[in-house]
Structure formats: structure tokens, C-alpha cells
Amino acid sequence: MTVHPLVHEIADAYLAxxxxxxxxxxxxxxVVGSTALGDFHPARSDIDFVAVSADPVTAAQLVGLERAHARLAARYPGPVFDGPYLTWHELAGPPAQAAPGPHVSGGALRRRVRTDRTPVLWHTLAQHGVTLCGPRAQELMIDTDRAELAAWTVANLEEFWRPWLRRSSRLASRPGLACLNGWEPARGVLGVSRQHYTLATGRIASKRGAGEYARAVFGDRWHRIVDECLRIRDGRRRRSLYPNPFVRRAETLAFMEMAIGSARRLGAGRLPLGE
Incomplete structure (x- = not known):
């Protein structure tokens, strides 16, 4: 696929x-994430990368990496260049077995992170990764067990999105008030739609792709809120489909409740017995 020239420019600077x-x-x-999924917006998207080495990063190399990423962030304040450092061996095995390691977040290097070692990252790299140097992503030995992906996705719904929905349902709270802002409805509606898509197909979708999927599978009742969230995601300046933000918030929460319930039922049919 064609990658935005700015991605190549920043990646070339990083490699140097x-x-x-x-x-x-x-x-x-x-590159993975929105860049690889055809949903990159230079003014709003991050550039998500995966850097792979033969051996784990040493302490001496970490010092050099911290300096390199600090210089890159100073030269390119945005979009940020974020992602993990992994080994070929780690990618060939289950993500849960990958050791904590360096991860760049917000342009700053953190030395020991585990939370980025997920089946979603492994599957995105295998299915959609764009090669900037080294062997082609589609030719790599990458563990892509669909049962692991389904189990992780169901856990993410229960451990992240269900509590997110519960907090946002309390209007007299910071999350509840934040849901009156357009970005939080877009985050919630498109976020749970991505999880539903993964459980239904075993594949990974961008936020826009997930919204288009949701529009197709959930019926006319939900078109307005999905279209509104796609409008927000794309940064369109046309008028909101919801003159009243309280109505938009209510439909956001109702959609998420419906989609999470539907995704959980899908997940129950995808997991091995006993999970």
C-alpha cells in the first residue's frame, strides 16, 4: 500500500x-496501526512502529535509543513515532511469552513495558504491516493464533471497555461529562466496533473500517451515531448530526451497551471450551 510521505520522512530520520x-x-x-490500515491523518494520527532485532536490547543500547528518540521528537513534534522493540524470536511465539522491553510512547522511551505485547499487535503486523526495512512483514514467522486473539479481545472488552462504559454512564463525573465532547463518543463507538469486528472476522480494522463495519451489521437504528463518530474521526467540519450533545451521549452509551453485549456473545462462540 502507499504510505504517506511524512511517514517515510520520519522513519528515514529515525533509522539514521x-x-x-x-x-x-x-x-x-x-509500521502498523492507522498508517498500515489506510486510516492515517497527519494532523491527528500517531505513527505506530515495530522495531525488530536479533537479540534483546542491552543496557548500553538503551542509552543510545533514549538519545535517538529524544532527538527525533525534537525534530518532529508530531506525529509521534511510537512503538515497541521486539526480537524475531518473540514474534514467532505467543505475545504473552514476550519479555517486557523497550517501548516508545509519546516520543519518549520507556525501558520495560509488557502491555504492548498483544495478539492485536502480532496480527496487525502479520496481516497489514508495512515494511520500511528488513524482511517483508508478510514473510515473517509470527504467531497468529486466532483463539489467543479472541480471548484477548474478550478480556479487553471486560477489563477496559465495560468499565469505561460504566464510568461514562455517570453524568456527574469527569468521564460522564467528557462524553459530551465529540471525541469521547467517537472513541467509544469506534473502539468497541473494532473489537466486534475482530471477534466476527479474526482480523483487525482501523477506526474508520470499524465504523463502516458497524454501519453495515448493526442496522438503521444505529446509523446516525456511527455516522456522527465517523464525521468526528475524519475531522470533517460540517455540522454535527446531533444539535444536542446530551442526546449524542445517550445514543453513544446505548450503542456501546448493545455492541459490547453482541461482541461478548460472539466471543463466547470463538473461545475454546473452558475459557
Whole structure:
């Protein structure tokens, strides 16, 4: 697929900096996330990368990486260049078995992170990864167990999105008031739609792709809220479909309740017995 020129520009700058700071460390560089899924917006999207090496990053290399990412962030304040450092061996095995390691978030390097080692990342890289250097992403040995992906997705619904919905349902709270702002409805509606899509298909969708999927599978009742969230996601300046933000908030919460329930039922049919 064609990648935005700014992605290539920032990736080239990164490779030059990291090769100077830790020569030979990065053997493969790939972009995932919205960039690889055809939903990249330079003013709003991050550039999500995966850097792969033969061996785990050493303490000395970490110092060089911190310096390289600090310089990259100073040169390019946005979009941020975020992602994990992994080994070929880790990608070939289950994400849960990958050791905590370096991860860049907001342009700053954190030395030991585990939460980014997920089946979603493994599957996105295998299905959609765009190669910037090294072997082609689609030719890599990557563990892509669909049962693991389904189990992780169901857990994410229960541990992240269900509590998110519960907090946002209390109007007299910070999350509840935030849901009057357009960005939170878009985050919630498109976020749970992505999980539903994954459980239904075993694949990964962008936010826009998930919205289009939701519009197709959930029926006319939900078109207005999905269209509104796609409008917000795309940064369209045309008038909101909801003159009253309280009505939009109510429909956001109702959609999420419906979609999470539907996704849970899908997940129950995708998990092995005993899970």
C-alpha cells in the first residue's frame, strides 16, 4: 500500500539516528496501526512502529535509543513515532511469552513495558504491516493464533471497555461529562466496533473500517451515531448530526451497551471450551 510521505520522512530520520546510536540493532522496521490500515491523518494520527532485532536490547543500547528518540521528537513534534522493540524470536511465539522491553510512547522511551505485547499487535503486523526495512512483514514467522486473539479481545472488552462504559454512564463525573465532547463518543463507538469486528472476522480494522463495519451489521437504528463518530474521526467540519450533545451521549452509551453485549456473545462462540 502507499504510505504517506511524512511517514517515510520520519522513519528515514529515525533509522539514521538509531543506526548512529546503536549500530546494527534494528534489523527490521515496520509500521502498523492507522498508517498500515489506510486510516492515517497527519494532523491527528500517531505513527505506530515495530522495531525488530536479533537479540534483546542491552543496557548500553538503551542509552543510545533514549538519545535517538529524544532527538527525533525534537525534530518532529508530531506525529509521534511510537512503538515497541521486539526480537524475531518473540514474534514467532505467543505475545504473552514476550519479555517486557523497550517501548516508545509519546516520543519518549520507556525501558520495560509488557502491555504492548498483544495478539492485536502480532496480527496487525502479520496481516497489514508495512515494511520500511528488513524482511517483508508478510514473510515473517509470527504467531497468529486466532483463539489467543479472541480471548484477548474478550478480556479487553471486560477489563477496559465495560468499565469505561460504566464510568461514562455517570453524568456527574469527569468521564460522564467528557462524553459530551465529540471525541469521547467517537472513541467509544469506534473502539468497541473494532473489537466486534475482530471477534466476527479474526482480523483487525482501523477506526474508520470499524465504523463502516458497524454501519453495515448493526442496522438503521444505529446509523446516525456511527455516522456522527465517523464525521468526528475524519475531522470533517460540517455540522454535527446531533444539535444536542446530551442526546449524542445517550445514543453513544446505548450503542456501546448493545455492541459490547453482541461482541461478548460472539466471543463466547470463538473461545475454546473452558475459557
Amino acid at each position: 539516528l538509531v543506526d548512529a546510536a546503536a549500530p546494527g540493532l534494528v534489523e527490521g522496521l515496520y
